[in-house]
Amino acid sequence: AQSVTQLDSHVSVSEGTPVLLRCNYSSSYSPSLFWYVQHPNKGLQLLLKYTSAATLVKGINGFEAEFKKSETSFHLTKPSAHMSDAAEYFCVVISNAGGTSYGKLTFGQGTILTVHP
Amino acid sequence: EPEVTQTPSHQVTQMGQEVILRCVPISNHLYFYWYRQILGQKVEFLVSFYNNEISEKSEIFDDQFSVERPDGSNFTLKIRSTKLEDSAMYFCASRSGNSGNTIYFGEGSWLTVV
Numbered sequence: 001a002q003s004v005t006q007l008d009s010h011v012s013v014s015e016g017t018p019v020l021l022r023c024n025y026s027s028s029y030s031p032s033l034f035w036y037v038q039h040p041n042k043g044l045q046l047l048l049k050y051t052s053a054a055t056l057v058k059g060i061n062g063f064e065a066e067f068k069k070s071e072t073s074f075h076l077t078k079p080s081a082h083m084s085d086a087a088e089y090f091c092v093v094i095s096n097a098g099g100t101s102y103g104k105l106t107f108g109q110g111t112i113l114t115v116h117p
Numbered sequence: 118e119p120e121v122t123q124t125p126s127h128q129v130t131q132m133g134q135e136v137i138l139r140c141v142p143i144s145n146h147l148y149f150y151w152y153r154q155i156l157g158q159k160v161e162f163l164v165s166f167y168n169n170e171i172s173e174k175s176e177i178f179d180d181q182f183s184v185e186r187p188d189g190s191n192f193t194l195k196i197r198s199t200k201l202e203d204s205a206m207y208f209c210a211s212r213s214g215n216s217g218n219t220i221y222f223g224e225g226s227w228l229t230v231v
Contacts, residue, residue: 042224043208043222043223043225044160045222104162105150105220110160
């Protein structure tokens with residue numbers, strides 16, 4: 001079984017300040033973890049992914065996330081928010097159980113990021 | 118960059134009507150998925166499809182739902198008799214055959230059942 005909890009439903013920051021979106025996961029197997037972003041009226045775009053290589057993962061648009069197994073966390077950060085970062089962010093897990101179960105993504109509830117000028 | 122495309126982007130249908138949502142996955146991909154997101158709720162897995170058959174489905178995916186890959190390029194989701202609670206954003210996704218590869222999503226089809 002696998003699950004994802006995004007600890008904040010809404011995060012509000014000022015432009016130029018750091019962003020932290022929190023995610024905790026549980027997984028019966030070694031997980032792969034992803035962050036997707038959804039801008040209004042748009043599809044889900046992959047920001048970054050962790051697949052058991054380096055624990056600090058860099059993604060697009062200056063985002064990065066660190067996989068911490070001891071804390072079962074995969075928080076998303078960005079040093080300086082931009083207005084265009086305003087969107088909904090989803091933390092997603094796949095348990096690497098193999099076979100066709102790979103690909104059944106489990107989504108977190110989503111975090112809406114608001115960026116103020 | 119290759120992308121997953123979905124049509125229609127929006128559809129309004131009356132309760133009890135049949136709806137077909139269409140998807141064109143990325144051309145060399147082998148695994149296909151449908152997910153849905155009811156307004157204000159999580160994105161939920163519906164079904165996965167590989168080698169021309171369903172490989173996994175959720176409890177949401179009951180007899181009212183079916184999927185098909187009729188011509189080697191399109192991947193469709195059919196809802197036979199829509200209910201009000203079927204109103205949601207439906208996302209198609211695909212991935213290549215290598216373990217660890219990213220799943221790519223389409224922009225979604227908004228279905229409103231009235």
